[in-house]
Amino acid sequence: MSGPVVVGFDSSASSFAAVETAAHEAQLRGVGLRVVHAFTWPSRQTPLGRSRLGPAEAGLHDLAEHIVAEAVEYAQNVEPEVEVVHTIVIDDPLTVLEAQSHDAELIVVGSHGLGSFAGLLVGSTAVHLAAHSRCPVLVVRGRPGPEGPVLLAVDGSPEGEEAVSFAFAEASLREAGLLALHVWNTWTDRAYEGPGDPLNMVVDIDRHRDEEERVLAEALSGHRARYPEVTVHQRSVRSRIRPALIEASRSAQLLVVGARGRGGFAGLLLGSVSQAVLHHSHCPVTVVRAPE
Structure with a gap:
């Protein structure tokens, strides 16, 4: 059985483009789509879940769930027949994507990002991911010619x-x-x-x-x-x-x-x-x- 298509998402415009491409790739392959959001805990004082001192949305995990929900809804609108699941991981995005590649058929990322995935193609990060991923890595950039080869x-x-x-x-x-x-x-x-x-x-x-x-x-x-x-x-x-x-x-x-x-x-x-x-x-x- 083939693994899913995995897409890294951080709510940037580039990552939305990556979700759209990943949904199409999943549909072509007849596999599921897994939306992955990774973030690091910035400080010990930052609430990871629901805070007793504020609204539920105050927690980092609640924010992450909201971010990923946008991507899941977007993917389902792009390719309604594709099964979409999501994963939220507290860790370095590069480490997370490497781990996700072990059972994935393809990893899709945007060419630019915000937050955790910022600078994915800056310096050695993209080189490292492409060199260590266990599956192909698709970087969404440019304007593809839809009728081109x-x-x-x-x-x-x-x-x-x-x-x-x-x-x-x-x-x-x-x-x-x-x-x-x-x-x-x-x-x-x-x-x-x-x-x-x-x-x-x-x-x-x-x-x-x-x-x-x-x-x-x-x-x-x-x-x-x-x-x-x-x-x-x-x-x-x-x-x-x-x-x-x-x-x-x-x-x-x-x-x-x-x-x-x-x-x-x-x-x-x-x-x-x-x-x-x-x-x-x-x-x-x-x-x-x-x-x-």
Whole structure:
């Protein structure tokens, strides 16, 4: 039996967008939706439940229940057939989401937040969640092209195999096309185009291009047979990684990347490439981590 779709919620506009996306994802998969709100106890004097010195709403837990009730109602309005439950946890949100990922099929979060989930994509937080979650993490951002394809970043590594599988399954669920993009370069994240390119003097670019196209074809071959209903367009491009991915995301409804890789996408979630994708993609991004 598949686990639920889990969404982190803090009542910000971004988290409402995450709830809407999560409800759609749950409906597509035929699973339930779990709305998770995490908060920390700011001081020992803050009442956690109903206070004898004030109205019931004075307690942190009462406030949390009210916050989550909004999300549950919103999700039920978006997808009435999806079963929605909620969980309130007193702990650090990152720790909570990691724990929730153990039995979830997908975790959905907004790109910005308030309170407990504030700064989810600032610094190392998003990197840490994507690197340690036991299930794929979908970050809702940008304006997805509803008629666009699922965009898959392919690097041909064993670690990226899970991302390929996820992208094919997602394209099938959405009844969308799949654009498999393999961005490659020689040695550095830059591309020379002119005949004076010094790399052209020491590297057989045509042979290199043929090899990269083979890597792309091999990464997709087995999945094409399992998902014959998915129309696949594959593209192998010699370019800089970040601009190529960001530009391709303009017309996509979802960008799928692996948590780790090699070649063109090496260190995708460890440095500037991951930050660029998470902060500048024009559509939602799903990060898929290979199983341990």
